[in-house]
Amino acid sequence: MTRELVTRDAPVFDQFPPGIYGTAVGLVVWFAAAAWILFDRQSDIGLPLAMVSVLLLVAVMLPWSLSLVWSRHRMPNERNPNSISLRDWRRGDFVVWGGRLRGTQAAIDMLLPLAAVAFGLTALGIVFLICANGAR
Known part of the structure; x- marks a missing residue:
């Protein structure tokens, strides 16, 4: 066992691999789908759900479009982040x-808030539907 706090042979990265970004987008889509499916039961909730959906769409599309611009105007000597495997x-x-x-801690720090919100809203919506059906 070594007494060094920092391993010296570990590669150092400054970007997430595309799979982590895909997971984050999937969690945002889960959140929006759960909101529309589980809470769209009244006639006056459509507009707030539409505004939240537009906000989430902008929150996903803006970084994606910026990454396209960045990848197009990257310096020739820079490493391609798509060539990095998730395992490495x-x-x-x-x-x-x-x-x-x-790397795993950085991925958890990025994805945990998104997962908590998406799964929490789903659980809240399920409880909401159970209570609404039980009240009838």
Whole structure:
């Protein structure tokens, strides 16, 4: 067992692999779908759900379009982030501000709030439907 706090052979990355971004977009879509399916039971809720959906669409499309612009105007000597496998990225370190995180910890830190909101809204909607059906 080593006494070093930082492994010296771990590769260092400054970007998430595309699979992590795909998971994040999937969680945002889950959130929007759960809101529409589970809470669209009244006539006056359509407009707020539409506005939330537009906000989430902008929150997903803006970073995606910026990444397309960045990939088109990248310097020729920069490494292509799509060539990094998720397995290699997971074993390496991820640079954050003034320090480093393990790749798995960085992915958890990014995806956990999105998953909590998506799954929490789904659970809330299911309880809402059970209570609404029980009140009849």
